[in-house]
Amino acid sequence: MPQRPVLDFWYDFASPYSYLAAMRIEPLAEAAGVEIRWRPFLLGPIFAGQGWASSPFNLFPSKGRYMWRDVTREAARLALPLKRPDPFPQNSLTAARLALALREKGLASAFTRAVFAAEFGEGRSISDITVISDILRELGVDVASTVSSAQAAAVKSRLRAETEEARTRGIFGAPTFLCADGEMFWGNDRLEQALAWATGERPAGLL
């Protein structure tokens, strides 16, 4: 059986547009015959490298107001619930480490969707250990050992390495979709194009 093409899905748990992408990527990837690699990372260090101490949606209020309205419209269009978490952005460190720890068990996808659904669908705090515990129990994994494994030095350094890889690959926002040939697509709006590119489709006339 030929190997399916792979698409790397880079996301930050604090990113609203990553929520939209995470909730819809699997059926679209399945239909396209593409394998998704879940790549949680932290935008914070990348933003800090650009001189930003917070989300651009907070630093630039007009852009932030617009973003929430646009996400509201997009969530409605995709029939996804939306409740704005407070504070925004949420601290995504614990969730990102857990996603990496759970990836080895094939649970990154289910865990990621559950975290995003709690955060942006219900407005819950993803740095709250009771929220995280509920999600882990729901996934059927042992809460204490999973939380503990996500605090291991190997997972911490893995997340730093992933974030550094994102930066060196030129990732500046989330979600970002990276094809095996390096072609980059930024934003939930580009998910369909990224999947098509991964399968070898090209826009007519592209040099």
Place this chain on the structure above:
Amino acid sequence: MPQRPVLDFWYDFASPYSYLAAMRIEPLAEAAGVEIRWRPFLLGPIFAGQGWASSPFNLFPSKGRYMWRDVTREAARLALPLKRPDPFPQNSLTAARLALALREKGLASAFTRAVFAAEFGEGRSISDITVISDILRELGVDVASTVSSAQAAAVKSRLRAETEEARTRGIFGAPTFLCADGEMFWGNDRLEQALAWATGERPAGLL
């Protein structure tokens, strides 16, 4: 005959995504039964208000590299020519004043498309008076009197007022589409949604 709904199309002549929108807005608006108001303005003062001395595509190199690749793909998809102007961004002041001066004659649309086609389709300099003169001649207007009229104090202050209106309405980038009820859509990707909103369509489930 009932009045057609109106959509304000705010654009900066230096903006690559405004090029894509300008080249395709008229047939889409016609099909939707929407009247387009051409609203040239200057992003420079708005960016300056955010502490940016240049285009974010220059200030944030990763974002800039991505933007040019994305615009290349989008132009191919839309069958539009693309040649990157040098320098980028171009100085859009003269073109914006001319567009305002020509708007009274119903020529803003044709002039705007011609400027964008020269700038991003052929890579020509839009602050070069020979480029502008070619465009004006092609439009069938008198070059000398049109260039002169665009330098009138009334046009200069009109452009400042338009840019200030953009800022107070919360516009932070271009293109931006504003419906009569204040609903805002940012980016060439949202043109279809903006037109649909202008005609009264709403995403199912939108609160």
